[in-house]
Structure formats: C-alpha cells, structure tokens
Amino acid sequence: MKLIGMFDSPFVRRVAIALKLYGMPFEHLDWSVGRDFVRIREYSPLGRVPTLVLDDGEVLAESSAILDSLDDMAGGARALMPRAGAERRRTLQLIALAVGAAEKGREQIYEGAFRPPEKRHVPWVERCRSQMLGAVALLEESCAARGSGAWLVGDRMTHADIAAAVVMTFLAEMPAVALDTAAWPALRAFVGRCEALPEFRATYAPASPPKSGAGAG
DSSP, X not given: OEEESOTTSHHHHHHHHHHHHHTOOOEEEOOOTTTTHHHHHTTOTTOOSOEEEOTTSOEEXXXXXXXXXXXXXXXXXXXXXXXXXXXXXXXXXXXXXXXHHHHHHHHHHHHXXXXXXXXXXXXXXXXHHHHHHHHXXXXXXXXXXXXXXXXXXXXXXXXXXXXXXXXHHHHHHOTTTOOOGGGOHHHHHHHHHHHXXXXXXXXXXXXXXXXXXXXXX
C-alpha cells in the first residue's frame, strides 16, 4: 500500500497510526497538497490527502472512509471502531469533535496564510476559534471523566483516541493556532501518553505552516 500525504496533517497521521497498529505495511509518499498537487491528482482527482493506494491499485480517499475500509480489512475483533451500540456511537461522536476542532483550526491557519492582514475576516476567525475551543472543552471533559490511564471509550484504544491525540498535537504546534494545552490538563496528559507510543512517534512530523498555493487536505 501507498499512503499519500504529509504527517504534519492530523488526517494523514491518523491513517498512518492505524496502519501501524494493524501491522499493515505501507510506503509513505510524503507529498504536499501545494507542492505535489498534480502528482496527487494522478491518484485522486480531488487532490486531497490522505489518499491510500491499495496493493491492487484501488484508491481510497478521505480519512474516515479510509479507516472504515482498514477496519474491515483488519476484521471485527481487531477493528479500532466498536462494532455496535453505545460504545460505537460514543466513539463516532468523539471523532466528530476532534475532526471538527481540526477543521476549525485549519480555517484559522488558512485565513492567516492566504489573506493579507488588512483583508482578514476577524469575526470569522474568532468564530472558528470559539467552535474549536468548544470541541476541545468537550474532549477535556471526556478525558477527565474517564480518569488517568484510561482510553476514551471502553478498555482499549479506538479511533477516538487516535483522532483526539493527533488533533491536539496539531492544534498546539501550529503557530497560527497555538492552542495552550496547559488549559486542558486531562487532555494534555492523555495526549502525552498517546504520543509516547511507538506508532505515534514513528508518524510524528513538526508542524509546517501552509505555503502559497496549498489546498485543504
């Protein structure tokens, strides 16, 4: 398999971590949606990352769709998404919060990167930040309620844990967002525990502000 996209993207990284947890070998194509847009579109007309190219040539796009396919390949007992019931619903909701926070952080980044200061829509940036912080606050509540050393859902890691950890790292390290993790102690401790795992360390890349011409992944 080939995974296309840079690891400073939480969307790409959550796929890479899942692949490593499943023990599915892959080649990482460290391509940027700005610099390598044309090459990415050879595989995916949307030009988005992550894009996963399977061994038989089938192309999967969009992180949630890719992860659903990987869960199916791994099999029900190994899947990082609970199969049904309250735990599945809870996992999906926590993922939605984390992904939503990442998207609102990305909006702030792009507004600062691609608009001159005099043309930036300050109310829009403030609204995105308030939405991002609202999602982060709920993730903090979830971590605090579960307690130190616990996973967000059930007794083992799920996609909710991966999404929350990689998104918080992204939001904290990207200069245009610079989320103060000290304000979220339970979430900060949880992220630190996840980031210490070998699958997370192997997929870490320092935050890289977008360059002119980059597109949303």
